[in-house]
Amino acid sequence: MPRTKETRANAAPGAGTIFALRAIGLVLVARWLFSMAQMDLAASLSAMVSSPWACINLVFLFLLIFLPGAHAVAERPFHPLPQWLRQALRLFAFLGLVFAVWSVGAFVVSAGWRRAAQAVAATNGWLLAAPILYAAVVWICRPRPLWRTNIAARRFAIGRYAVSLDPATRTVIVWAERRKVGQYDARELSVRWAAGQDVRATPASGHAVAFGAAGEPGASAAPLGSVATPALAHGALWRRPKVELLWDSPAAAGHNRQTVFRAALMTEGDRVAARALDTTLRQV
Template sequence: MARSRPTRAAAVPGAGKMFALRAIGLVILARWLHSMGDMNFLVALRGMASSPVACLNLVFLFLLIVLPGAQARVERPFHPLPQWLRQTLRMFGVLGCLFALWSIGVFVWADGWRRAVEAIEVTNGWLVVAPALYAAVVWICRPRALWRSNVAARRFAIGRYAVSVDAATRTTIVWLESRKVGQYDARELSVRWPTDMQPAADMACSAPADAPVAGATPAQSGAIADTASPAPDAESFAPAISTASTVSTVSTVSTVSATSPAPAASSVSAVPASPRHAAPARTVGRRPMIELLWDSPAAAGHNHQTVMRVRLATEGDRVAARALDTALKQTPPAALP
């Protein structure tokens, strides 16, 4: 008789989120029942029936404990809940947290900090734990991508968007949280970067070739730059300077550097950089935005669309965007019909 091979028990991605939400709901429900046990149960039920806040809390606890439609799946590790349930829990969590903070604030304003500390001690810290539990529900149900970025598996997470590139079938699937935006041909997609931000490969190709040599004088650095770099075009430079003025400027700089005790590095740094190689100006604290464009020659009239437009908030988003751009560029372009 063949013996079954023992399998290693492994948790399905997303099961921990469901367990945490149910645990929070059970803790709030247990505390609520304990508070109702200190008073008359029928009176408490009548007061709950006439209170809209209590009714909202009952619905919130029912959704937290039951989690209708929730299912942990490997392909959706960060979204085991349906979209409507996640949005509803997030909304109820925000309302519950605001109401708890407002109630505690009114109590502290009316009775003072000493009575508030005594109330925290009597309730075993529930006045602090209750807003924290509501905030935890909001944080668990926050907007996220469908998965983490995995460049080897060609899965990219940028903000709330998740993009998967299949090299075998040359298809790209874009997800907005748990909603599928669409499926496209990878050869027809391209990443459009902002004007003040370029991918790493483009920045490496546009590195300045006329950088001054260490330890060289300004005249020698200018001579090396003139021999190594081609002649500037009229669009990127100012009008050409005459030969006589150039010779006089070089002689003046050499005379000043010979008479002044300042080091040569300061004189080199004082020379203005070329406008062609100057770094683009960026606003401090500004988050750049990229776009994923779909351009299909087969879809007449609908071949220019913006699939997604997202801001690069973190360094992980920037790395994923560059990796996505590289993966799309490695795919051969679509053949014209």
């Protein structure tokens, strides 16, 4: 009997990112073709050839629509794009955002708010939609870790770094966005809180992560510490608290006490992940 083709009910993680980027690219292309249709074809082509900005936009739109190398994989839900493509899209989108904001701002200053409002209405809001689309691409391509923090699965996300711990082999793999930083022995890693911010001083009830003799959870449990209010006061605005992951291997000559990564704790999720990682490494 012929074998039926299996279909997935749910899209792979990261497919929404690919869809959103391609949709933005199609909207930009449609608007560009609409603007060219209102001009003479020869004049439009000559203007494109003589304009470096038009060439940059063509490359940007090509990458945005075709997304070469993009593939949604469950192991990296936040990084369906290759690193070079993510950085290129972010750069081109940032240049487009600066150019769009500068153009709109210069028009508003020279023509006034009333004529600017009329121009927005005449273009069906495109003068405002274009900068928003460029900003959306910059935001989608922002630096992110591979995954969200999942304490039960021993996966931690701090800033743009992702840490995965295998309790069976007691090894830790560290990723910087999509790039693998290295693989380490979990017993040789430790968390250091910068500027003397010791979050372990204030215990609080929360998730408990512990390892037994075989590296399995449940043998003993210790509550995760919570960040004290005075410690967080030092990290306001320009002085956010930072955390470091240190590698101290007696067997690696010349590599003792190396910093694997240093990240600022920008959100409460980063703080929770850092506390959970610290507790987990101490119990390995």
